[in-house]
Amino acid sequence: HRALWKRGVHHRDLSPSNVMGYRFGGRFMSVLSDFDLSSIKDAPKGPERTGTVPFMSLHLLVPEAIVGQVEHVYYHD
Numbered sequence: 001h002r003a004l005w006k007r008g009v010h011h012r013d014l015s016p017s018n019v020m021g022y023r024f025g026g027r028f029m030s031v032l033s034d035f036d037l038s039s040i041k042d043a044p045k046g047p048e049r050t051g052t053v054p055f056m057s058l059h060l061l062v063p064e065a066i067v068g069q070v071e072h073v074y075y076h077d
Helices: 002-006
Strands: 019-024 027-032
Touching: none
Parallel strands: none
Antiparallel strands: 019 027
């Protein structure tokens, strides 16, 4: 997730159902899935906020965020 974020891809719907895990060579590996709500950092922005509500940052659920006045940052994802 962090590697994608650093390259400008914002998942915007990180939740347990969007992470798949498996064992490989004695190690636990995980894969992030479900990129249908993702966005690219430099793409045009609208005021909408997306995500699975129980897992969304409270910063994105306040009235200011709903009208687009809160910047989406890493810890919101």
